[in-house]
Amino acid sequence: MDDATLSRFADLVVGFGANVQDDQIVAINCEPGKEYVVRALAESAYRRGARFVDVSWFDPWVKRARIAYAREDTLSYVPPWYGRRVLELGEQRAARIALSGPVAPGLLNDLDPVRAGRDRLPAVKEGIQVVNDRTTNWTIAPCPTPAWAQMVFPDLAPDAALTRLEEQLLHVLRLDEDDPIAAWRERADALVGAASRLGERRFDALHYEGPGTDLTIGLLPSSWQAARFDTVDGIEHMPNLPTEEVFTTPDPARTEGTVTATKPLVLVDGTVVRDLVVRFEGGRAVDVGASEGGETLATITRTDDGASRLGEVALVDREGRIGNLGTIFYDTLLDENAASHIALGQGFPFVLDEAHRDRANRSEIHIDFMIGSNELTVTGITPAGDRVPVLAGGRWQI
Amino acid sequence: MDDATLSRFADLVVGFGANVQDDQIVAINCEPGKEYVVRALAESAYRRGARFVDVSWFDPWVKRARIAYAREDTLSYVPPWYGRRVLELGEQRAARIALSGPVAPGLLNDLDPVRAGRDRLPAVKEGIQVVNDRTTNWTIAPCPTPAWAQMVFPDLAPDAALTRLEEQLLHVLRLDEDDPIAAWRERADALVGAASRLGERRFDALHYEGPGTDLTIGLLPSSWQAARFDTVDGIEHMPNLPTEEVFTTPDPARTEGTVTATKPLVLVDGTVVRDLVVRFEGGRAVDVGASEGGETLATITRTDDGASRLGEVALVDREGRIGNLGTIFYDTLLDENAASHIALGQGFPFVLDEAHRDRANRSEIHIDFMIGSNELTVTGITPAGDRVPVLAGGRWQI
Numbered sequence: 001m002d003d004a005t006l007s008r009f010a011d012l013v014v015g016f017g018a019n020v021q022d023d024q025i026v027a028i029n030c031e032p033g034k035e036y037v038v039r040a041l042a043e044s045a046y047r048r049g050a051r052f053v054d055v056s057w058f059d060p061w062v063k064r065a066r067i068a069y070a071r072e073d074t075l076s077y078v079p080p081w082y083g084r085r086v087l088e089l090g091e092q093r094a095a096r097i098a099l100s101g102p103v104a105p106g107l108l109n110d111l112d113p114v115r116a117g118r119d120r121l122p123a124v125k126e127g128i129q130v131v132n133d134r135t136t137n138w139t140i141a142p143c144p145t146p147a148w149a150q151m152v153f154p155d156l157a158p159d160a161a162l163t164r165l166e167e168q169l170l171h172v173l174r175l176d177e178d179d180p181i182a183a184w185r186e187r188a189d190a191l192v193g194a195a196s197r198l199g200e201r202r203f204d205a206l207h208y209e210g211p212g213t214d215l216t217i218g219l220l221p222s223s224w225q226a227a228r229f230d231t232v233d234g235i236e237h238m239p240n241l242p243t244e245e246v247f248t249t250p251d252p253a254r255t256e257g258t259v260t261a262t263k264p265l266v267l268v269d270g271t272v273v274r275d276l277v278v279r280f281e282g283g284r285a286v287d288v289g290a291s292e293g294g295e296t297l298a299t300i301t302r303t304d305d306g307a308s309r310l311g312e313v314a315l316v317d318r319e320g321r322i323g324n325l326g327t328i329f330y331d332t333l334l335d336e337n338a339a340s341h342i343a344l345g346q347g348f349p350f351v352l353d354e355a356h357r358d359r360a361n362r363s364e365i366h367i368d369f370m371i372g373s374n375e376l377t378v379t380g381i382t383p384a385g386d387r388v389p390v391l392a393g394g395r396w397q398i
Numbered sequence: 399m400d401d402a403t404l405s406r407f408a409d410l411v412v413g414f415g416a417n418v419q420d421d422q423i424v425a426i427n428c429e430p431g432k433e434y435v436v437r438a439l440a441e442s443a444y445r446r447g448a449r450f451v452d453v454s455w456f457d458p459w460v461k462r463a464r465i466a467y468a469r470e471d472t473l474s475y476v477p478p479w480y481g482r483r484v485l486e487l488g489e490q491r492a493a494r495i496a497l498s499g500p501v502a503p504g505l506l507n508d509l510d511p512v513r514a515g516r517d518r519l520p521a522v523k524e525g526i527q528v529v530n531d532r533t534t535n536w537t538i539a540p541c542p543t544p545a546w547a548q549m550v551f552p553d554l555a556p557d558a559a560l561t562r563l564e565e566q567l568l569h570v571l572r573l574d575e576d577d578p579i580a581a582w583r584e585r586a587d588a589l590v591g592a593a594s595r596l597g598e599r600r601f602d603a604l605h606y607e608g609p610g611t612d613l614t615i616g617l618l619p620s621s622w623q624a625a626r627f628d629t630v631d632g633i634e635h636m637p638n639l640p641t642e643e644v645f646t647t648p649d650p651a652r653t654e655g656t657v658t659a660t661k662p663l664v665l666v667d668g669t670v671v672r673d674l675v676v677r678f679e680g681g682r683a684v685d686v687g688a689s690e691g692g693e694t695l696a697t698i699t700r701t702d703d704g705a706s707r708l709g710e711v712a713l714v715d716r717e718g719r720i721g722n723l724g725t726i727f728y729d730t731l732l733d734e735n736a737a738s739h740i741a742l743g744q745g746f747p748f749v750l751d752e753a754h755r756d757r758a759n760r761s762e763i764h765i766d767f768m769i770g771s772n773e774l775t776v777t778g779i780t781p782a783g784d785r786v787p788v789l790a791g792g793r794w795q796i
Contacts, residue, residue, distance in 0.1 A: 038457065039460060039463060043466075051472045053464065055460055065437060080486065084482075
């Protein structure tokens, strides 16, 4: 990526995605290997008046040493200052930026998955609270790295793979437009429109049908959200760049049936879960199977009661830029925006009608997995039992 | 460095330098570019039962963006969680490891030195408190990097320079001995012996004479220290690896005369101060001159009242391994152990006799600079005014 492109990328993430304000602290979460983007973000943030850029680096190789050698009873320990920093970012009304994209895919694959599942860092439970408090304007954007490029394009030479990944990321970030921010405003308006129409229907449940999938998810009285968030102080921001989804929080007690993931899932520690099939009974994931990585995921679903229940349902149409590429990115930020998805774990209480906010699922985890495809049909079920087509062939039916 | 050497290095730093105990938190401070050593330290620490390895990375390129672009009034801001983490490491009785060695020499040289002097990160004032509280067992050790090697050996090709730097570091770390820990115990015993003899003399002042130097430093009733520290809980550790010095805290009100540094000084931000000459009156550095980097250092000496007064005097004999190499490492850890030195800023109250602890210099800074050479003569002055030779030609005279 040349310097001019890197600057445009950084300015989009800082100025539009996180929408950094004058005198804000800007927290950046990243891994070694992403220095070149981090430094461009820092420059962009300071140029627009940031008070301080606080970069938190998490090294997956240090985590690997922990999983391999640390005493069993210490594996879930998190120093208290990890969570408190996150809570303070909320109190200080900071901006937050995270860079997605694996730097070391498969790094933990040869280690004991039960031990690996006990250490959920760099995720901390306080991160979910700060999102729900809406005290920080934040965004997650992808950062190309050579290891990631090789994983996505294994048949290309390293340089060609990186160039290809960069091209595709710049495309889905709409940085190949003359005015990327205008393009994003237009797409965000369309997504907010779809979310609004979905919310008006007040569906009681969604029924998913497709290859390996027959799943019904109960809904609560809620709104549907898209793309754009506001903080409690009214700072507009784009939590994901790119984003193509509309979503809500379901009823954690009413999921029934079987769902088959349509894309691999890369856990935060680099574990890849392939061919995932989950069976739900009474809202709980009672059966988690996969051809690879299933045990690690199953361990995570036993973290707490809410870890085996759904916290999110999201619908993605085929008009976004990601799904059309046909690329599997092995990165939730991109893959979840290529396809409809659901998430185990913590829900979003703020999307529920006031009287029902206590009913959102609660958990220390939040793990999205992709279930959408052009073969998937989603049908809304009204409180009266009527069936209303919602999504078919990747196109909105409402 | 091959894997076996890297492991021996890590085990020396973790097991002997910091002397990490079972179930301790281990904090590692480092910069991008030192990953390979950090990961070896983490493995060594977890193998010996560490509860958690908390790596804090500080990126000097992000600091460069700040100095270049941040608003003037924000440059000395430090997020509150930076200092609190350090205090909590003390409360938790953690081990602490820092890796010295510049990763980006001269990175800030083209920026405004006054702005650069306002941002003292990664140093935080709470770091000094934790040292004085003696609640953590800690060590600083050098980490070879290509940029550092090129700076030290500019006439060698990059690979050869790195190999040479590694060889010299392994030598001064006594890792070329069959039993490096036994070699370190012997040297530490010798240094502790010299410190003990110096302490018994109860000198009132030291008089330094050499090329460009005629300096008298008043002393307080104190002990001299060397090499080995104990925490309040009795954990023995080696704060510096390598170490060749004996030191005490002087009277901050009684330094008179002029001193010429005998080696360049590399500030924590990478600024190199060359040909430093400092003139003291009534204990204060009233004149700070240098051919390069002087303004940045002068700004730092105005941080607070104690920043222009001495907090440390240290004597180094010529029997250590560093001085004999004739190498300028541009790294305080190594260069200060090659030569006698003094430090501006915070002193060490714990070396003073109980009744005089309040008299140690206080400051947010602590900056060592090297004044020793084989041409330097150090004379002790007794309370009765007698002159006693202490160090001449690099050899102890007492």
